[in-house]
Amino acid sequence: MELQEAKDRFVQAWGTLATQWGINRTMAQIHALLMISLNPLTTEDLMAQLQISRGNVSMNLRDLMDWGLVFKELRPGERKEYFFAEKDAWKVAKQVAKERRRREIEPVIKLLEELRAVPVRAGDADSETFHATIESISRVVNLADGALDAAMKAEESLILGTLIKLLR
Amino acid sequence: MELQEAKDRFVQAWGTLATQWGINRTMAQIHALLMISLNPLTTEDLMAQLQISRGNVSMNLRDLMDWGLVFKELRPGERKEYFFAEKDAWKVAKQVAKERRRREIEPVIKLLEELRAVPVRAGDADSETFHATIESISRVVNLADGALDAAMKAEESLILGTLIKLLR
DNA sequence: TTGAATTTTCAATTATTTTTGAAATTACGA
DNA sequence: TCGTAATTTCAAAAATAATTGAAAATTCAA
Numbered sequence: 001m002e003l004q005e006a007k008d009r010f011v012q013a014w015g016t017l018a019t020q021w022g023i024n025r026t027m028a029q030i031h032a033l034l035m036i037s038l039n040p041l042t043t044e045d046l047m048a049q050l051q052i053s054r055g056n057v058s059m060n061l062r063d064l065m066d067w068g069l070v071f072k073e074l075r076p077g078e079r080k081e082y083f084f085a086e087k088d089a090w091k092v093a094k095q096v097a098k099e100r101r102r103r104e105i106e107p108v109i110k111l112l113e114e115l116r117a118v119p120v121r122a123g124d125a126d127s128e129t130f131h132a133t134i135e136s137i138s139r140v141v142n143l144a145d146g147a148l149d150a151a152m153k154a155e156e157s158l159i160l161g162t163l164i165k166l167l168r
Numbered sequence: 169m170e171l172q173e174a175k176d177r178f179v180q181a182w183g184t185l186a187t188q189w190g191i192n193r194t195m196a197q198i199h200a201l202l203m204i205s206l207n208p209l210t211t212e213d214l215m216a217q218l219q220i221s222r223g224n225v226s227m228n229l230r231d232l233m234d235w236g237l238v239f240k241e242l243r244p245g246e247r248k249e250y251f252f253a254e255k256d257a258w259k260v261a262k263q264v265a266k267e268r269r270r271r272e273i274e275p276v277i278k279l280l281e282e283l284r285a286v287p288v289r290a291g292d293a294d295s296e297t298f299h300a301t302i303e304s305i306s307r308v309v310n311l312a313d314g315a316l317d318a319a320m321k322a323e324e325s326l327i328l329g330t331l332i333k334l335l336r
Numbered sequence: 337t338t339g340a341a342t343t344t345t346c347a348a349t350t351a352t353t354t355t356t357g358a359a360a361t362t363a364c365g366a
Numbered sequence: 367t368c369g370t371a372a373t374t375t376c377a378a379a380a381a382t383a384a385t386t387g388a389a390a391a392t393t394c395a396a
Contacts, residue, residue, distance in 0.1 A: 003295050006286045010302070013279050020272055022190035024384070035305075038297040043343075053386045058344055079341055079394065087297075089304040093312070104188055111181050118174045127171050129206040129255075134178070136257040137203075143328060144261070150334045158334075160311060166318045166330055192354075211373075221356045226374055247364065247371055 007036055011050075026052060027060040031069055031085055035092075040073050040082035068095045090156040097148045105145050112138045175204055179218075194220060195228040199237055199253055203260075208241050208250035236263045258324040265316040273313050280306045 001009075011032045018028030029050055034041060041049075046057045061083055064070035069092060073082040086092050115134045121127040151159060169177075179200045186196030197218055202209060209217075214225045229251055232238035237260060241250040254260055283302045289295040319327060 001282070001286045003286065003289070003298060006283050007298060009279065010283055013276065017272065017276055020190045022188045026384075036298045036301045038294050054343080055345075055387065056385055059385090062344085077395080081343080087301050087304065089301070089308040093308050104185060108181065108185055111177065114169070115174050115178055118169045118171065121171070126206050130171060130175060130204045133204045133255050133257070136255065139324070140257040140261050143324065143331070146331050146335065147327070150331055154334065156307070156311065159315070162330060162334055163311070163314050163318055166322065166326070167314065194354080222373080223357065223375075224355055227355090230374085245365080249372080 007033075010036060024060065024063075026050065026056060027063055030057065030060050031064055034070060034083060034085035035087055035089075037084070040084040042080050042082055044080075046083075067099050094152045097152050101145060101148050101152075105141065105148070108141060109138075109145060112141060175201075178204060192228065192231075194218065194224060195231055198225065198228050199232055202238060202251060202253035203255055205252070208252040210248050210250055212248075214251075235267050262320045265320050269313060269316050269320070273309065273316070276309060277306075277313060280309060 011029050014032035015025040015029040019025050030046055033046065033049060043054060043057050043061070046052070046061075047054055050057075061070060064085075065072065070083055070085050073084060075082065086095070112134060116131070116138060118131075120131045179197050182200035183193040183197040187193050198214055201214065201217060211222060211225050211229070214220070214229075215222055218225075229238060232253075233240065238251055238253050241252060243250060254263070280302060284299070284306060286299075288299045
């Protein structure tokens with residue numbers, strides 16, 4: 001396989017994987033392309049390589065910057081902007097965990113707390129089932145939240161070590 | 169908050185969360201409803217409670233059964249089918265981890281192995297960047313894969329214990 | 337400042353995903 | 367086995383999400 005073919009396959013596959021996880025295909029492809037590019041790229045570069053419009057590039061770059069995955073580089077004496085991504089995949093994973101936790105898990109935890117506060121009607125099997133299930137889901141969501149928080153703060157090697165122990 | 173309102177809020181929120189993670193809203197709502205229902209429900213029950221068509225219920229129930237999250241109950245002397253879901257959220261999480269691993273992570277690991285096999289052109293900084301990034305991503309994907317595998321096999325209490333140690 | 341290069345915005349369009357509903361099929365009690 | 371209740375299928379329709387492209391806004395070298 002040629003280098004260019006390998007790059008294309010990676011960008012393509014990353015886009016597909018992203019859609020399965022609720023992330024915009026183009027956003028993932030731009031991110032993938034920046035991750036494997038030696039040098040920062042301009043909007044024009046991204047438009048040409050992914051065959052997409054200027055507006056599309058602009059909006060997805062803003063989202064990627066909001067996610068803390070892509071950064072802007074300004075070169076003195078040059079008008080146009082250059083973009084680059086963090087290349088350390090562990091740092092990227094930590095950043096994604098941090099953002100998804102903040103944006104998606106936190107609101108769910110808040111809701112689950114509210115639902116847990118709804119009084120159980122003793123003797124009402126229906127009410128009891130509801131509460132038991134909400135309790136069970138709360139425990140797991142809080143466990144996942146804690147795991148993401150731990151991963152976010154830990155070093156890759158530390159997680160690896162813990163995992164090896166767990167698998168043994 | 170009334171019990172019925174609490175149920176509705178849960179079903180609604182679960183559907184919203186699902187779409188953010190690449191899962192069909194209705195599928196998640198059916199699953200949520202079955203998780204908090206004391207008794208198994210029929211297609212008619214689901215159609216009425218979620219205000220959706222028969223075909224929609226039928227297709228999403230099949231998907232949920234394929235995911236191993238919902239089961240069918242046949243009652244002797246009765247023609248119609250009853251559906252119920254596993255209510256233990258930890259078991260549900262393990263099942264979801266198992267399926268996503270098989271369906272999505274495995275193909276990615278296979279691709280990354282192929283890309284790692286592409287020969288590096290020594291001295292070519294572009295080629296070297298590509299390989300370094302793919303290596304980095306491979307490590308993290310394999311770490312995540314291992315974590316899901318470990319979680320899948322472990323007990324909730326064991327994960328919790330490990331996590332507490334990690335956070336300390 | 338000025339003005340052209342560059343970026344952003346957003347209404348309209350296009351693409352994708354989900355849902356419907358009725359016909360076809362299945363399955364089971366009588 | 368028969369008749370029909372129940373389920374499944376799938377093409378068409380609807381809903382949702384992503385993309386375009388050109389006008390508006392911004393920015394910075396001159």
